[in-house]
Amino acid sequence: MTKQFSSVWTREPHPPRQAGLSREQIVKAAQEILDAEGLEALSMRKLGAKLNAGATSLYWHVANKDELLELVYDEAWGAVRLPDPDETSWREVMTTFAYSLQDAMMRHPWMTSLIGRMAALGPNALRLTDRLRKAFKKAGFTGIDVDFGCAAIMSYVLGYTIPQVAWIKAAGGDYDLDSIVAAIERAGADYPELVAEYRDLHSHDPAAHRAMAFDFGLLCVLDGLESRLRKGAGS
Amino acid sequence: MTKQFSSVWTREPHPPRQAGLSREQIVKAAQEILDAEGLEALSMRKLGAKLNAGATSLYWHVANKDELLELVYDEAWGAVRLPDPDETSWREVMTTFAYSLQDAMMRHPWMTSLIGRMAALGPNALRLTDRLRKAFKKAGFTGIDVDFGCAAIMSYVLGYTIPQVAWIKAAGGDYDLDSIVAAIERAGADYPELVAEYRDLHSHDPAAHRAMAFDFGLLCVLDGLESRLRKGAGS
DNA sequence: GAGTGGACTCGAACGCTGTGCGAGACCCGC
DNA sequence: GCGGGTCTCGCACAGCGTTCGAGTCCACTC
Numbered sequence: 001m002t003k004q005f006s007s008v009w010t011r012e013p014h015p016p017r018q019a020g021l022s023r024e025q026i027v028k029a030a031q032e033i034l035d036a037e038g039l040e041a042l043s044m045r046k047l048g049a050k051l052n053a054g055a056t057s058l059y060w061h062v063a064n065k066d067e068l069l070e071l072v073y074d075e076a077w078g079a080v081r082l083p084d085p086d087e088t089s090w091r092e093v094m095t096t097f098a099y100s101l102q103d104a105m106m107r108h109p110w111m112t113s114l115i116g117r118m119a120a121l122g123p124n125a126l127r128l129t130d131r132l133r134k135a136f137k138k139a140g141f142t143g144i145d146v147d148f149g150c151a152a153i154m155s156y157v158l159g160y161t162i163p164q165v166a167w168i169k170a171a172g173g174d175y176d177l178d179s180i181v182a183a184i185e186r187a188g189a190d191y192p193e194l195v196a197e198y199r200d201l202h203s204h205d206p207a208a209h210r211a212m213a214f215d216f217g218l219l220c221v222l223d224g225l226e227s228r229l230r231k232g233a234g235s
Numbered sequence: 236m237t238k239q240f241s242s243v244w245t246r247e248p249h250p251p252r253q254a255g256l257s258r259e260q261i262v263k264a265a266q267e268i269l270d271a272e273g274l275e276a277l278s279m280r281k282l283g284a285k286l287n288a289g290a291t292s293l294y295w296h297v298a299n300k301d302e303l304l305e306l307v308y309d310e311a312w313g314a315v316r317l318p319d320p321d322e323t324s325w326r327e328v329m330t331t332f333a334y335s336l337q338d339a340m341m342r343h344p345w346m347t348s349l350i351g352r353m354a355a356l357g358p359n360a361l362r363l364t365d366r367l368r369k370a371f372k373k374a375g376f377t378g379i380d381v382d383f384g385c386a387a388i389m390s391y392v393l394g395y396t397i398p399q400v401a402w403i404k405a406a407g408g409d410y411d412l413d414s415i416v417a418a419i420e421r422a423g424a425d426y427p428e429l430v431a432e433y434r435d436l437h438s439h440d441p442a443a444h445r446a447m448a449f450d451f452g453l454l455c456v457l458d459g460l461e462s463r464l465r466k467g468a469g470s
Numbered sequence: 471g472a473g474t475g476g477a478c479t480c481g482a483a484c485g486c487t488g489t490g491c492g493a494g495a496c497c498c499g500c
Numbered sequence: 501g502c503g504g505g506t507c508t509c510g511c512a513c514a515g516c517g518t519t520c521g522a523g524t525c526c527a528c529t530c
Contacts, residue, residue, distance in 0.1 A: 159394020
């Protein structure tokens, strides 16, 4: 940023405190650091510096780092889409939801580290579960089966994506297939068959393979849910 | 610890170096700390103290803390059971595997924090995936469906258990239902319906509910897999 | 205009972390 | 006795989250 001729003497009334610090601003900056550099790179000092503020100033707006993480975490949950079940078929709603959730986790890899550490109890997360439950009810599930259904599809998507993201991280962040395969080869000398199949598997487009594998399991879950729906048990 | 009359002069030949430090010993002690106090409580200094050694002595046997965590992590994977597919039905093998994996994660809650952070490439983890693949082949899956099947069941179990463990942690480690419900009530004032259902849901035995929900999703996945097996596609 | 009180910022400091470094201790084969 | 490899560890460094208390600024009231 080029500086005009202006100094302490000629500046406008309120330049340093430009609207001050706000909670939303802090959360937004934190998310940017997290997305760009990962969970371990986020420190209060760095975050303060990014906002042209002292590290300890943040503690006026946020109780501590954990609370800050909860805020960013819930913000990320807010990006997950779940179509209106009144306008779309049940399976389509769930499919869109599943892909949207996976997408959010891929775009914010730090989420996967938080899922195992703190419960998602923020307003966005609650809104999402509420809407997910409504979608299941709309589809015809009743009683405790609503819970079970929500848990089933949620579990699958999380469980598929979390290790996936861990692998991407382990490979250096850019899904470098060669290094993954190399690591497996180095570690798995005792299982030549497994190594060979892995190598064969990943010689094709990895993104396409990932999408197919995700879809396969998703269809399994949805088929399983649908057959239970048709049996119409309802605890 | 009370000290006998003994000093530098009267001690026996090799008292301090009592068999020295070993990698296995370190990993074992680390696992004990992790199980008892959680991931964040593990520090190199504390681990050294537990072994009556200096913190930096550990670095002779282990490259750094991350490598140490990989070792303990893989050790935990080694505890997961997968029955011999020659002696048991396919679905039973998978069910036992699923419950054993869930059990391992429940007993070592720190695992859930590591799954999203590092890939499971240790010998125990590789052996397990190798055996899982063999079980799927034995069941009749072929080609790429073997991978897809492994991913599907693995994903479901991980995805179900990881948030579950996070909730237990959030509730203070002892699955204190009241505090979970209270937290939801506090956070979810906008979704009275959801809160009411949660409260109703958890008023019964939580462990039983957890088992039922887990089983429900597991059956969905297994049914979905089985129907695909019968169709006998095989990419 | 002077004064007061709340909102907000921030530098210094504390106790903690992982880890590099170099000095030392111990034991074995010469 | 004497290297030399194996192993231990105290010191130090940079960084962390967080507390505390002093200080700045703004809006308001006399």
